[in-house]
């Protein structure tokens with residue numbers, strides 16, 4: 001037991017004395033210190049009357065006594081409300097900005113997740129006069145640029161000297177939610193796109209984003225947001241883009257834009273996941289400043305409180321029949337069935353749709369499909385027009401669909417982390433949920449509770 005505990009002990013010293021989020025309780029909005037009344041109304045309009053524990057803990061480290069002095073590493077279960085935990089303090093802090101420029105950047109691994117997070121910001125930011133943009137490649141790059149960059153003189157019908165153009169371009173957004181690919185497109189080629197004034201960088205689903213280098217987006221962003229005295233430009237030339245549309249984005253020391261006499265603040269980083277890596281090499285890429293680790297309880301990963309996990313043991317060849325019987329018993333409840341590959345997703349979905357007894361709508365959702373098809377399916381699932389989604393792991397991370405009561409692992413997840421993210425599509429926000437895993441008797445040693 002002691003051995004096991006030692007083994008799971010993080011290597012990094014600052015990870016060994018975390019803030020335990022499980023010691024926090026829900027906090028009614030009326031009792032939340034310093035909450036801007038306009039944001040309180042916006043939250044109430046979203047149906048939120050109190051903050052969840054992770055949101056209260058992060059509030060303390062940002063708006064509360066912590067005052068954003070440390071970078072935050074947040075490891076909190078799926079569905080525990082991590083999105084609002086960073087969105088709310090960022091919006092509240094930026095609410096007193098005097099001049100619009102890009103001050104917060106949130107990076108997510110997929111377009112659907114970015115859209116979801118943008119919706120959360122969009123529900124609160126306008127209440128305090130802030131504007132939120134999206135850079136995910138959903139529309140053409142030209143359309144995206146016109147959403148993100150403003151040309152004041154042109155708008156006012158005034159002719160301008162092309163030489164002055166760069167000076168005149170301004171950000172049309174205060175907060176940008178982006179996927180790494182499109183972010184790099186703007187960094188490389190969009191005139192007037194600058195990270196010069198960035199104050200907050202959020203890396204959501206950190207462990208997934210750190211696995212993928214995506215044109216060196218992270219070192220590029222870190223380099224572009226370093227202040228002059230830290231900036232060794234020659235070192236950067238190894239990865240900085242050649243076209244380099246954002247040469248001007250190198251952060252300057254000096255006065256913060258719109259705040260007279262206030263020095264440019266340090267870039268604050270917030271990194272989050274339900275399965276946050278503890279690997280020092282991976283975390284080193286984030287170049288964290290005096291980081292504070294927030295986690296829930298003593299175990300490394302935690303499942304949602306109200307998740308019920310079941311193992312269904314059957315012979316491999318009978319799996320489809322077991323699944324049909326299970327789906328029949330679940331009636332019209334929303335359910336996501338996970339398979340191990342895009343090919344088996346397609347096969348299983350086709351098969352299920354041939355079972356006449358299943359009087360529910362079943363659709364496939366996988367990485368093999370075009371984004372537009374996936375988005376349409378997801379919308380129909382959200383609206384309850386589809387009851388069952390058969391999905392590959394494209395769906396496992398972060399997706400938040402209301403009313404998903406059941407998750408089925410048709411194929412056993414290869415890793416505990418995969419189990420956590422799949423199961424976490426249900427039992428969100430304190431709701432009840434069930435996760436069924438179909439196993440062959442030789443696979444029963446797969447311990448769902450071994451973490």
Ligand SMILES: Nc1ncnc2c1ncn2[C@@H]1O[C@H](COP(=O)(O)OP(=O)(O)OP(=O)(O)O)[C@@H](O)[C@H]1O
Nearest residue numbers: 048050051052078079080081082083274398400429
């Ligand atoms: N304070 C709150 N009160 C009620 N509902 C909330 C609150 N905060 C968040 N929610 C809801 O909880 C759900 C889960 O939130 P969110 O998607 O941020 O979870 P998460 O921790 O990021 O999960 P994952 O790790 O799966 O990405 C969302 O539907 C959100 O609207």
